[in-house]
Amino acid sequence: MxxxxxxxxxxxxxxxxxxxxxxxxxxxxxxxxxxxxxxxxxxxxxxxxxxxxxxxxxxxxxxxxxxxxxVANTTEVGLKFMKKIFGSFFAGSPTLGIATFMQKEGGKLDDQELASLEKLLQDVSSEDDQA
Missing domain, CATH: 1.10.10.10 (Winged helix-like DNA-binding domain superfamily/Winged helix DNA-binding domain)
Structure with missing residues (x-):
C-alpha cells in the first residue's frame, strides 16, 4: 500500500x-x-x-x-517537503534555499551545528568528486 x-x-x-x-x-x-x-x-x-x-x-x-x-519515516517526509519548498520558493535551487535560510537563521546556529554543517557539505562534495 x-x-x-x-x-x-x-x-x-x-x-x-x-x-x-x-x-x-x-x-x-x-x-x-x-x-x-x-x-x-x-x-x-x-x-x-x-x-x-x-x-x-x-x-x-x-x-x-x-x-x-x-507510519512514514520523518526524514523521508522532511526531504519531500524540502524538495517541494525548493521548487516552489527557490527556483528549484537547494543552494538558494539553504543560503537564504543561513542568511536569516545562521546566527542562531551554535559552533557545533555550524561545524556539523561544514562537514556534511564537505562529505557531499567528496561524494560528487568520486562520482
Missing amino acids: NQPEFDQLSRREREVMYLVHEHGEVCAETVKNEIETPISYSGARRYLSILEEKGFLTMENRGNKYFYKP
Missing part, C-alpha cells in the same frame, strides 16, 4: 501530523497542549483517529492512553 500524501490532508490534519513528526510519538493530551491553534481533548483524539484510519499513524494502547506514531 502506498503512503497517502500530505497534500490530501486538511490544514488541521497537517498541523497534527507536523506535531507527531516533531515529537515522534504523541497522545491526545500532547496534541491538545502543544498544537498552535486551540483544540479540545476530544478533538485531538478525533484527529488522531482519523489520521490512523487514513494510514498516516499507528496507534499503541498503553494502560488508559493511546499513543500515535507516524
Whole structure:
C-alpha cells in the first residue's frame, strides 16, 4: 500500500501530523497542549483517529492512553517537503534555499551545528568528486 500524501490532508490534519513528526510519538493530551491553534481533548483524539484510519499513524494502547506514531519515516517526509519548498520558493535551487535560510537563521546556529554543517557539505562534495 502506498503512503497517502500530505497534500490530501486538511490544514488541521497537517498541523497534527507536523506535531507527531516533531515529537515522534504523541497522545491526545500532547496534541491538545502543544498544537498552535486551540483544540479540545476530544478533538485531538478525533484527529488522531482519523489520521490512523487514513494510514498516516499507528496507534499503541498503553494502560488508559493511546499513543500515535507516524507510519512514514520523518526524514523521508522532511526531504519531500524540502524538495517541494525548493521548487516552489527557490527556483528549484537547494543552494538558494539553504543560503537564504543561513542568511536569516545562521546566527542562531551554535559552533557545533555550524561545524556539523561544514562537514556534511564537505562529505557531499567528496561524494560528487568520486562520482
